[in-house]
Amino acid sequence: MDVQAKRAFRMDLAGRDAPIQLRWAIIVMVVMSLLNRGFGVHSVTNIIIDALLILWMLASWWLSRHLRVNPHFTPWLTANVGVSVMVGLTLEYAGTPSPTSPGYTYVLLVMVATGPMCLGYLPTLAAGAVMFLCFAQFRGEWSSTDQRSWLLTSIAAVAVALVLLRVRVRAIDDLAESSEQVHAFALQDHLTGVLNRRGLTERFNALFAMSVRLQQPLFACFIDVDGLKRANDVHGHEVGDAVICAVADAIHRAMRESDVVARWGGDEFVVVGIGAPWPPEAIEGRILDHLRQSGWDPALWTPAVSVGVARADSAERDLEGLLAAADQDMYERRSRRRAD
Numbered sequence: 001m002d003v004q005a006k007r008a009f010r011m012d013l014a015g016r017d018a019p020i021q022l023r024w025a026i027i028v029m030v031v032m033s034l035l036n037r038g039f040g041v042h043s044v045t046n047i048i049i050d051a052l053l054i055l056w057m058l059a060s061w062w063l064s065r066h067l068r069v070n071p072h073f074t075p076w077l078t079a080n081v082g083v084s085v086m087v088g089l090t091l092e093y094a095g096t097p098s099p100t101s102p103g104y105t106y107v108l109l110v111m112v113a114t115g116p117m118c119l120g121y122l123p124t125l126a127a128g129a130v131m132f133l134c135f136a137q138f139r140g141e142w143s144s145t146d147q148r149s150w151l152l153t154s155i156a157a158v159a160v161a162l163v164l165l166r167v168r169v170r171a172i173d174d175l176a177e178s179s180e181q182v183h184a185f186a187l188q189d190h191l192t193g194v195l196n197r198r199g200l201t202e203r204f205n206a207l208f209a210m211s212v213r214l215q216q217p218l219f220a221c222f223i224d225v226d227g228l229k230r231a232n233d234v235h236g237h238e239v240g241d242a243v244i245c246a247v248a249d250a251i252h253r254a255m256r257e258s259d260v261v262a263r264w265g266g267d268e269f270v271v272v273g274i275g276a277p278w279p280p281e282a283i284e285g286r287i288l289d290h291l292r293q294s295g296w297d298p299a300l301w302t303p304a305v306s307v308g309v310a311r312a313d314s315a316e317r318d319l320e321g322l323l324a325a326a327d328q329d330m331y332e333r334r335s336r337r338r339a340d
Contacts, residue, residue: 009172115160192263197262200260200264255273288303
C-alpha cells in the first residue's frame with residue numbers, strides 16, 4: 001500500500017473517530033472542572049472559562065458529528081480542543097502566583113491526548129506551540145523554579161504526545177496493510193493466485209463501468225480443463241493441482257493484460273473482458289501453445305481444454321447470464337468435437 005493510500009486510510013479513521021474522541025474529551029473536561037472546584041478554585045472567571053471551553057468542545061463535537069468535514073481538516077478539528085484548553089489555561093492562570101497541581105495535570109492530559117487523538121503531526125506541533133506561547137504569557141509572574149517546572153512539564157507532554165502519535169500511526173498503517181492483504185487474499189484462489197468467484201464478481205462492476213464508458217460490449221470465456229479427473233485418479237491430487245496451476249498460468253499468458261482471469265470451480269476457469277474476443281478455437285490454441293512451451297509432461301496429463309465464448313451488450317450487467325451463455329457455448333463445442 002502506497003503512502004497516499006495509508007494517509008487516506010488514517011484520515012478516514014480520524015473522521016470516524018473524531019466524534020467519539022471529542023465526546024470523551026468533553027467528559028474529561030467536565031470532570032477536571034469539577035476537580036478544580038474540589039481543589040478550591042471557585043473564582044467566577046475560572047467557572048466562566050471552563051463553561052466556555054466545554055461549549056466550544058460541544059460545538060466541535062457537533063461539527064464532527066453532523067457536518068461533512070474534509071478528511072484532511074479532521075485532525076485540526078480534533079487538535080483545536082487541545083489548543084482551546086491551552087488558551088483557557090492561560091486565562092485561568094494569568095495573575096496566579098504559581099502553577100497548581102491541577103494545572104500540571106491539565107497540561108499532561110491535554111497534550112498527551114492531543115497527538116494520538118488528532119492523528120496528525122502538524123496539528124500536534126501546533127497545539128504544542130500554543131502551549132509554549134501560553135507559557136510565555138504568564139511566566140514572568142512566577143518564580144524561576146515554577147517556570148522551569150512548567151516548561152519541563154510542557155516539553156515532556158509534547159514529547160510523549162509525539163511518541164504516542166507515532167506509535168498509533170504505525171499501528172494504523174500496519175492495520176491498513178493487513179486489511180488490504182486480507183481483502184486481496186479473500187478475492188484470490190488460494191491454489192492458482194488468480195481471482196476466485198468473489199473476486200471476479202467484485203471486479204466485474206469496474207469492467208461494466210469501463211465498458212459503458214467506452215461503449216464496448218463485454219465478453220466472457222468459459223474454459224474447462226479436459227482430462228483432469230483421470231490425472232487425479234492415476235497420478236494423485238498433487239499432479240491434479242499442478243495441472244490446475246499450469247492451466248491458470250497458460251490462460252493468463254494467452255489472454256490480454258486487460259482481461260480478468262478467475263477460477264470458477266474445480267477445473268473451470270472464466271475470462272471476462274471488454275471488446276471483441278478471439279474465436280474460441282484461437283483462444284484454445286493459444287492456451288495449449290503456452291502449456292507446451294511450459295515443458296509440461298504429457299505422460300502426466302495430455303494438455304486439453306474446452307473453450308466457450310459469449311458476448312453481452314454494454315448495457316447488460318448480468319455476470320451470471322453472461323457466464324451461463326459462455327458455459328453453454330463451451331459444452332456445445334465440446335459435444336460437437338467429440339461427435340466428430
